[in-house]
Amino acid sequence: MNANELALGIDLGGSKIYAIVTDAANNILASAKTQTDANSTPEQIAKAMLETGRLALAEKNLTLADVAHIGAALPSPVDPVTGDAHFATNFGVRNLSMKSIFRKLTGKEVYLGNDGDLGTLSEYHSGAAKGCHSVVGYFIGTGLGGGLVIDDRLLKGNCGLAGELGHMIIRKGGRRCGCGHKGCIEAYCSKIAYVKAIKKEIRKRDVGTLLPPDKFDMKSTNIKSKYLAKAYAAGDPVVRNVIDKGSVMLGIAAASTCAVVAPECIVLGGGVMVSMGEVILPVFRKSFEAHLFGIPPSKIKIKCSAYGDDAVAMGATILARGKGNV
Numbered sequence: 001m002n003a004n005e006l007a008l009g010i011d012l013g014g015s016k017i018y019a020i021v022t023d024a025a026n027n028i029l030a031s032a033k034t035q036t037d038a039n040s041t042p043e044q045i046a047k048a049m050l051e052t053g054r055l056a057l058a059e060k061n062l063t064l065a066d067v068a069h070i071g072a073a074l075p076s077p078v079d080p081v082t083g084d085a086h087f088a089t090n091f092g093v094r095n096l097s098m099k100s101i102f103r104k105l106t107g108k109e110v111y112l113g114n115d116g117d118l119g120t121l122s123e124y125h126s127g128a129a130k131g132c133h134s135v136v137g138y139f140i141g142t143g144l145g146g147g148l149v150i151d152d153r154l155l156k157g158n159c160g161l162a163g164e165l166g167h168m169i170i171r172k173g174g175r176r177c178g179c180g181h182k183g184c185i186e187a188y189c190s191k192i193a194y195v196k197a198i199k200k201e202i203r204k205r206d207v208g209t210l211l212p213p214d215k216f217d218m219k220s221t222n223i224k225s226k227y228l229a230k231a232y233a234a235g236d237p238v239v240r241n242v243i244d245k246g247s248v249m250l251g252i253a254a255a256s257t258c259a260v261v262a263p264e265c266i267v268l269g270g271g272v273m274v275s276m277g278e279v280i281l282p283v284f285r286k287s288f289e290a291h292l293f294g295i296p297p298s299k300i301k302i303k304c305s306a307y308g309d310d311a312v313a314m315g316a317t318i319l320a321r322g323k324g325n326v
């Protein structure tokens with residue numbers, strides 16, 4: 001195997017770290033997954049990310065020395081000029097550079113990107129939106145990630161904040177979002193939002209749910225997508241109402257985004273879409289079409305992510321292969 005062809009992509013998520021190794025044709029040769037420790041320092045997080053990368057490489061008897069390109073996706077904005085992430089807001093650390101931490105640990109350049117941006121990038125590059133020049137991506141997971149590729153460039157914007165689509169405010173005085181504002185689309189369409197809304201419904205209407213009691217209770221803050229999918233399929237009215245409302249709201253948000261950037265394709269991805277894409281898509285589409293301005297819905301492709309759980313890590317390898325120029 002020619003080492004120059006190999007890339008390592010590492011995706012830091014809310015509950016797990018996922019790493020893939022790809023060849024020059026973007027085939028996934030190996031992967032590994034570990035749990036995220038929420039109380040880690042940035043240095044510990046970087047070490048855990050690299051360790052997950054090493055586990056993936058070990059599948060093919062490779063080490064970090066064998067890969068030419070390393071990319072990492074972070075749930076944080078990345079500076080469009082320096083390509084660095086000051087992954088510090090949650091840690092009270094100032095002037096911290098994730099790039100220099102990675103450089104110190106590997107002796108190599110590690111290219112950094114925002115997770116929603118990189119998920120959108122991979123779908124644009126060789127996934128569900130291949131061949132389109134302008135693409136909007138939404139990734140429904142613990143939160144709601146987003147990204148914009150416009151006229152064949154990943155949009156970065158001021159301070160790298162372009163494409164933070166989860167924080168588009170769609171209802172004045174609406175549900176409280178993790179960011180501190182009210183009415184962000186993430187507060188309606190994300191797993192954290194679903195769990196909050198399900199608990200509220202149960203309390204308010206004194207009804208039960210089909211979610212397994214060992215996986216969900218009134219103290220839960222998150223839940224695996226597969227349990228939501230099972231309860232939805234079994235006809236749980238609370239789960240159905242909450243998820244359908246989230247899909248309607250996402251349709252409104254996506255239609256509004258179309259009025260700003262006029263994409264050819266909208267890709268929906270993330271763990272929730274992997275588990276329940278076929279139930280979310282029709283509700284989303286109906287709401288999207290009802291709120292779209294100025295263009296027939298048939299002119300905008302609506303696609304489920306082709307890379308599924310691999311989308312963000314794949315985007316990290318594409319970013320690294322392009323040396324950050326995407």
Ligand SMILES: [Zn+2]
Nearest residue numbers: 167177179184
């Ligand atoms: Zn928000």
